[in-house]
Amino acid sequence: MSTTATDLADEAASDQVKLRPVVSSYVDITDRFTAEAAKIMPGQLVMMESFELVNSINALEIMDPKMDTGVLNLRSNDANFDVSAPRSPQEILYIMDELFALEMSWCTGCALSQTIYTCLYIEHLLNNFNGVQESLHFGTRASDPPSIDQNDLDQFLLHHALRSYAIGVIKTCDLMRRQLQCKGIFEEEDAVTETYGLDLLQFVSPGYILAVIEAAAFQIECKTSSSDTTQQVLTGIAQRLNLRATTLRTMMLAEAPPAMLQQLYSACIQMADTLSETHELAVAVPTAFSMAVQGRLECGMPPRPLLEMPFAKAVELYQQLQTGMSDLLRIHEYGSIGDIVSYFEHFALRLPDELPYVRSQLHQQYLKDGRLLGKTTMREAVISDITDLCSPMPSLFEIPSSHPAYAALEDFYVQAERCFESYLTVMSHNKCRLRQRLCGLILDWNALQAVAETIESSPEMVQFSLVLQGNPDDPSGGLHPLPLSSWAYYRKLKMMVWIVFLGFELDIYKLDEWPLMLWYVDYLLGITDTHFKRLETVVESMTALHQQQQQQQNTAAKKNRKKKQPQQSAQKLDYINIEAVPRTTMLLTRLRAETEIFREICRGYLCLVAVLTLAGIVNPPRGAQTSPSSSALRTSPELLYRIRLKPFGPIVAPEVPPYETYLQLSDLNNWTIPALLDNAQMSLNGAQKMVSQLNKLTRPEHLVNAKLVGESMTKTRLLLLRSCIGMNVSIMRLRQMKLVQSDGGEREVKRKVKVTIEQENYHPFFPVLVFAENEQ
Amino acid sequence: MADESSSLPPVAAYENVKEFMSVLMMVSTTDGRQFCGTLMATDRDRNLILSEASEQLPVGFQSRRGDRFRYVGMIAIPGKHILRIDASKDSLKAREMLLKGVSRGAII
Incomplete structure (x- = not known):
């Protein structure tokens, strides 16, 4: 072993170092140990039986100023x-x-x-x-x-x-x-x-x-x-x-x-x-x-x-x-429990992120012991959330214990309470954790939906799953209310959409993955919209049924009065929670409008990214065809598709479409750059108009469950408008560049376009792509 | 058998150093500090890995901490900085008994 200057300095120092005397319970083994250690083969490590070298990764090297805090102390004044x-x-x-x-x-x-x-x-x-x-x-x-x-x-x-x-x-x-x-x-x-x-x-x-x-x-x-x-x-x-x-x-x-x-x-x-x-x-x-x-x-x-x-x-x-x-x-x-839930949701997505202490307080003070504000139980929160979304018959939540479906429903409610509490808990997480936990939560909600579907299709629940008239063309044999599974499905879809959008906000997806993720979120938003349409139809049909029965009862009561017969007790009208219907209708209208806005913007983005692909600015992930080596398989588009959509793989509904479907639907063969740019602009302008219209709905009855988040919603919409405007400017820029279609990536695009993603001052879900031209 | 054993690396040569493993040690370094911890691993250059170690400052060093031991966790002390190694007598004895027990096949 060569002797370095440091060693010499150490040796010199060692002569002057005053050591503590050996304590009586210790024995000096320096010489013995040195002699025994010298017998170890060069490069060999003698370890305790239970010890593995990997355990020493965290070991601090003594006397190394970068590792040893003790040295700092010794050298300080x-x-x-x-x-x-x-x-x-x-x-x-x-x-x-x-x-x-x-x-x-x-x-x-x-x-x-x-x-x-x-x-x-x-x-x-x-x-x-x-x-x-x-x-x-x-x-x-x-x-x-x-x-x-x-x-x-x-x-x-x-x-x-x-x-x-x-x-x-x-x-x-x-x-x-x-x-x-x-x-x-x-x-x-x-x-x-x-x-x-x-x-x-x-x-x-x-x-x-x-x-x-x-x-x-x-x-x-x-x-x-x-x-x-x-x-x-x-x-x-x-x-x-x-x-x-x-x-x-x-x-x-x-x-x-x-x-x-x-x-x-x-x-x-x-x-x-x-x-x-x-x-x-x-x-x-x-x-x-x-x-x-x-x-x-x-x-x-x-x-x-x-x-x-x-x-x-x-x-x-x-x-x-x-x-x-x-x-x-x-x-x-708060005015309703839904207001609190909306507050939690808006709190989670706030920009800039709230400080950890504030987040801890949201959880500690307002979700204390699994109760909202320390008093509203999760059961009440679940019932309120279901009622706001579907206005089901009130008796659904008051089933007597003698009812054959009581035990199954009770199990569902317990599971729903747990899921809902977890959902509210993750709202106080930081954004990365929020996304990660949502990926886990959608599995729980998937299971909850399955439980709800089993219960609602069971013969015991026939009184709650009446076939609604007015839909003779429905191949499934009519429209069923299915409030429990509809609610679980809605919540799950919302989380899935968040997972994808948080991916954009957290800059998880590379630009070449944008087409896939935008396509997928557009698919999810489409399904969400269909689900809302279905819920609206159910509410309309149930309300009509309720009114029809009410009329019949009124007519019967009049007849009885004319005949001076003793009035029979009116049959309980229990098709729908008629008092909750106006709230549900307003809520569904707003949710549909918001979904539609997101969808339009997504389509605009999708068209714009397609332009980038056609012009060869963004290269789609290369597949095995271009480089058939084994390493290329790791980057094959199909594998990328599966990896990116992996969190959604186990979800039964909506299932992840097969890769072939994606390929088919994302085929750009029949498209030209100007047409795509026109489409993008149209979608973004459409979204802008819808946002402006939605902003006009400011009366309290329009803001169901939004009492606490009205201001936050206005801010969010303003950011959405900014994103639309930002992207419109980018579209104009692309038009000016007069891009030509690339011939499959073989030929270098003469003009290199630099793409940057800007997030500040835009809606976090929709960062704006900014283009700059680099003349070569 | 004799031929076979002669071709193997001289395992027995460092067998004795194993008697110090898991022994509580007080290692004094060239800057006068002492580290008390359990020996986990060592090599030919006396580089030591101690677990659950604590540090004591040099004699007479003025620190705002005083004379107390300070927990530092798992540490690696390069052999070149080691001045003296002391071993706890109780710990040495316990290790010796354990090794004897193992060699006799006893379950301890």
């Missing part, structure tokens, strides 16, 4: 930093603002070791803390609080203002951390709740900390300074303490009446605005923050950089957090 040294008001302001920025970094998913733990003041407080709140001070020993001269401003600011602020930050993180450890939030992805063995004042009452912060803020407000700048800084420090106190209060009063919380959140947002006025007065104390803290934490991780964000960005994030929390309170204003 942190030990010389005196936390009890007096600090000027400007420096205190700096430390507070840095802590604020680091805290917001943590809120966006960074580790504590890279954020607030890097503050040496925080480290000192946490090291001093022995479970007793009095030990939270900047003194050397936990049991020995420093004596403070109240008249010395610098000392006062350090030991009161900064101390209480830092304790407030720790407690806020503690309260948030506990909320983040919930089902809807993913460790390491959304948030890092690891505390590295330190106690974040878990058992210190937030009330005590609030009192300490408020007392400090009050005292500072009473202090005056002859210098204008110092006075401004003091005001800034008091503002920061007040903001911290209000933030803490919002977290303590999570169960308080919404109106009160709303005021607190608004106050937080307003107060945060004032921070930037004084931020510029801060004087930096860079030594108060050190990455070497990681070398002193119980942490089996390599060193990670300190993650701070610009102060303005931190304030923006803080306001986003409080706005998100304040927005959640609107759920209490």
